[in-house]
Amino acid sequence: MSPARSRVRLPRPVVRRAGADDIPAMLRIEQRSNPVPWSRQLFAKELERREGATIVATDGDEVVGFLACAGQGDSWHILNVTVDPDHRRRGLGGMLVDGIISLLDGRPYDRYTLEAV
Numbered sequence: 001m002s003p004a005r006s007r008v009r010l011p012r013p014v015v016r017r018a019g020a021d022d023i024p025a026m027l028r029i030e031q032r033s034n035p036v037p038w039s040r041q042l043f044a045k046e047l048e049r050r051e052g053a054t055i056v057a058t059d060g061d062e063v064v065g066f067l068a069c070a071g072q073g074d075s076w077h078i079l080n081v082t083v084d085p086d087h088r089r090r091g092l093g094g095m096l097v098d099g100i101i102s103l104l105d106g107r108p109y110d111r112y113t114l115e116a117v
Helices: 020-033 040-048 092-104
Strands: 014-017 052-059 062-072 075-083 112-114
Touching: 014 092, 020 040, 020 052, 020 062, 020 075, 040 052, 040 062, 052 075, 052 092, 062 092, 075 092
Parallel strands: 075 112
Antiparallel strands: 014 052, 052 062, 062 075
């Protein structure tokens, strides 16, 4: 293939645990995506939750999506999964769900629930 026709492979987004430094980006995505967005305080509370986890998808240095999950009853409940509108239709939501399942690995629950509207 000639250099003019070669394809450039872009790095795949990465899924990792969220930290307090990610709150501004998660808040921005949430405000762009949901009519009743979570507050900064709610994001901070979820990051501190003992029985739960919050992860982000990053594209380079940019946070482009997040997922918050908490233990409730006898299962993990996905509380919020949101992808930035400019980065949708790329499989990031699925990557986030796969990422949380891998991270939690069934501990202490092996069931997940998600309420969607």
